[in-house]
Amino acid sequence: MSTPTSAFSAFALEPFPTIARGDDLSSVITNVLSAQATKLQHGDVIVVASKVVSIAEGRFVDLARVTPSPAALELSARTGKPAEIVELILSESSEHFVAGARGPIIARHHLGYQLTSAGIDRAGTDGAWLLPKDPDASARALRDAITAFTGVTVAVVIADSDGRADRRGATVISIGASGIAPLRVTEHAEPDGKTKRQEETLTDMVAAAAGLILGQRGRGAPVAVLRGIAYERSDEGVTAMLHDAP
Incomplete structure (x- = not known):
């Protein structure tokens, strides 16, 4: 069962x-840590915006090379999104709704x-x-490399901005993790004597906390460090808590 967090810094x-x-x-x-004269501590969680991971990994698509399908053209007309972007959405997903x-x-x-x-x-x-x-593999590679360089055991969470179907605006969620269990499990006794078990998406909460200071709309701070988070070490990754993992 997970240990609660009483306070943390970021x-x-x-x-x-x-x-x-x-x-x-x-x-x-x-290199940035060295330039800041900042030393990591055991148990720190490094949260990295997914966009810089995508850029480093070369996940760029030239829209001139994308040919929209009839379905993409119809959905583009309905939503106002460029047809090439809609085609990428359709090709990267198994189902969708507006x-x-x-x-x-x-x-x-x-x-x-x-x-x-x-x-x-x-x-x-x-x-x-x-x-x-x-x-998850990207997070694991970052965690291993940073740990090897610094000699400090850390966890890495890859975070992505995401909207909600029921409201305006965006929040921040985790899409990759290494060194930290994605779920926080708690148990407590009910009045009837039964034990209630609850699961919380810990890496999502970590990502959201980091989202308060991560760079958005050009701020230019795509990496944050959270210190004092209580968590269990694990390499299960975010995939482990998905209902429909591939």
Whole structure:
């Protein structure tokens, strides 16, 4: 059963350099830590925005090479989204629905996540970024590299901004994790003597907490460190808590 968290602190790694395709993200993170004269501590959770992971992994799509299908054209006309983006949403997902009269488009990604626009992020007017191919594996690679470099045992959570079908605005959720159990399990006795077991999506709560300071809309701080979070170590990843894991 998980230990509760009574208090924690969080800070962004900034200034953070612009990430380009092919960059070694773990080295960039450790370089920023060194420049800040900041030392990681055992148990720290490093939260990384999915977009910089996608950029480093080269998950770019040139929209000029995307040919919209009739289904994409129809959905584009309905929602106002560019047909090429809609085609990517359809190709990256197994099912979708439109929340409201004109969107957003909520899609079940092939990875098993239900995300606004299948997690696709625009890259200017000519391109788009897809999600990391395997976010749990990306988190594991970052965790292993950072731990090897610093000698400090940390966890990594990859976070992604996402909308809700029932309301406006966006929140932040986890799409990848390593070194931290994705679920926090609690048990307590009911008045009738029975034991009630509850599961909480811990990595989502960690991502949301980091989202308060992570870079949004060009702020330029795509990595945050959370310190003092109580968690169980695990490499199950976010996939382990999905209803429809691939």
